């Protein structure tokens with residue numbers, strides 16, 4: 001049986017990568033996508049492949065990405081190899097963009113979405129503590145915090161204002177198929 005594909009979305013600093021890493025630790029069978037990003041790997045954070053703009057565009061033209069988008073002045077790609085992982089029956093999860101969900105649903109009609117939320121003051125504290133971006137970049141990311149996901153799409157919401165363990169437990173529960 002084919003696996004399922006999950007986009008994990010939410011504002012910058014909400015805890016997407018942290019929750020994905022914790023979910024993988026709890027459930028080693030999950031396949032967490034290693035994204036291709038036009039960001040230097042030395043910036044740290046999630047395990048991603050950092051490439052130049054030219055290399056990204058070359059791969060895109062070669063059909064190397066199942067999905068790709070632009071945000072924060074960067075390009076992000078989901079390797080086309082996810083198709084194989086899904087067909088092998090793996091549950092595949094990626095850190096996605098709220099703005100690209102419409103396009104993602106067109107490519108993957110069975111896509112499930114988990115939206116992680118937290119209050120703006122909590123996001124501001126976390127981004128400052130993470131220290132990966134400049135103050136200006138943090139301000140721009142916070143300005144996107146309330147971006148609205150198009151109404152009518154099937155989305156599960158997980159709140160991550162409190163202890164991480166609570167959010168991870170809710171997240172793992174959200175990976176279960178919806179009961180009808």
Ligand SMILES: Nc1ncnc2c1ncn2[C@@H]1O[C@H](COP(=O)(O)OP(=O)(O)O)[C@@H](O)[C@H]1O
Nearest residue numbers: 011012013014015016017018126130162163164
């Ligand atoms: N529940 C939580 N409590 C405290 N800190 C958290 C919690 N969730 C995430 N963090 C911290 O917030 C920062 C941003 O998390 P991160 O996973 O990088 O967010 P995102 O991928 O959504 O931008 C990290 O430093 C992370 O350790």
Ligand SMILES: O=P(O)(O)OC[C@H]1O[C@H](OP(=O)(O)OP(=O)(O)O)[C@H](O)[C@@H]1O
Nearest residue numbers: 011012013071076095096097098099144
């Ligand atoms: O359309 P939006 O929902 O606003 O998302 C825009 C981008 O922000 C996140 O990127 P990134 O992982 O670089 O940033 P983050 O870890 O700070 O969320 C997310 O993965 C998207 O690529």
